[in-house]
Amino acid sequence: MTVTVRFAPSPTGRIHIGNARAALFNALFALRLGGRFVLRFDDTDRERSREDLKVAIADDLGWLGIRPDIMLSQSDRTDLYDQSAERLKAAGRLYACYETPDELERRRRRQLARGLPPIYDRAALKLTDAEHAAFAAEGRRPHWRFRLDGRPVGWTDLVRGEQIVDTASLSDPVLIREDGSYLYTLPSVVDDIALGISHVIRGEDHVTNTGVQIEIFEALGGPVPTFGHYNLISTVSGEALSKRLGSLSIGSLRAAGYEPMAVASLSVLIGSAEDIHAYRSLAELAGHVDLARVSMSTAKFDPHELDMLNARLVHGLAFEAVADRLAALGIPGASGIDPRAFWEAVRPNLVTVPEAAQWWRIVMEGPQAEPPSQGEAGTAPMAADRAFLAEARAMLPAEPWDETTWGTWTKTLQTATGRKGRDLFLPLRQALTGVDHGPELKKLLPLIGWRRTSARLP
Known part of the structure; x- marks a missing residue:
């Protein structure tokens, strides 16, 4: 089996340290094991996705030394997602829903008031053909939910060890919007199957989503990849990173004159059991990144530490x-x-x-x-x-x-x-x-x- 990993940013903003960390963990994993790295733009959000940001993201990755073996955009692969959606509909795993956001919010509040978990009650599964026709006559267009099995879903995580997500505690996820466009979840699984993604390495904020996606992998008959969920990083003050935190965007760090290997080294070594050292190449760094040694506590990104690492590299430049x-x-x-x-x-x-x-x-x-x-x-x-x-x-x-x-x-x-x-x-x-x-x-x-x-x- 050829190790194949992917980095799947949404081209709605420049990448920051947190995004770069995801790309680096994947690229270094592939480099260490002689695998392939896929850059996949998750651009199903038609209104916010921009072509110039795809170029900027690829350029920022290139500055870090990451050069994809494969690069593609989900917006070019809609036919593939349509085929998978039809298969799920035929199998009874994808069903039409007509509730408006206001209706869902009122229902959620009622559930909370009654002490019930605020998950979708699958009311749409009880709709008759006549009711479906009535909604269509009103001009309502359905969104489509994936019917979860409602069972414990387990996997052995590269970082966190044995993990279980009970999908009975989750709402059936919406996979297709009213306008027919896809949310992240289904295209991600379809592409992972089509591209032979062997390992999905991403932040711990995706742990619950992994339980859902494993069910979709199985429903489509695809092989389930190995998952790894590393710890997230925050600023020293504890503020979560975002695309709007411009001072830690890769573009701003480049403009400020930082060395790519100082940024790369600090990004993946903070919050791990490894000593923090500024390595001179991704190949060298890859030998010091072990997902099993990544902490499960939030890591703090300290710009002062980046300064020190960068200075060490600069002092060694001929x-x-x-x-x-x-x-x-x-x-x-x-x-x-x-x-x-x-x-x-x-x-x-x-x-x-x-x-x-x-x-x-x-x-x-x-x-x-x-x-x-x-x-x-x-x-x-x-x-x-x-x-x-x-x-x-x-x-x-x-x-x-x-x-x-x-x-x-x-x-x-x-x-x-x-x-x-x-x-x-x-x-x-x-x-x-x-x-x-x-x-x-x-x-x-x-x-x-x-x-x-x-x-x-x-």
């Missing part, structure tokens, strides 16, 4: 890996500065690659109104510091400069002024960069050069 990205930021432009030397100077102080542009402006232009994210704005020099800086300017070594220049210059200043430690180094750093912390000045000073250094000293 110049060749970022040269094109630096060029897109205007580095080195026509400056004549060696971009490799610049990268090696600023790399240890970056969280994201685009932050290099902030240090580039400091090298070229001097202190900035807004300091780099890893820097702390310096204070205006005191009168004594201004005198010291003027003396420092007078003692600037002649060019050419290299990494020994900073040490030579500061030793000369120490001898001449008696300053040492923070009193010696901090005023110079503040004057040259505008911040209290940053890249090693022995590496930064040759990039700034004599002319720019002299201009920044009084």
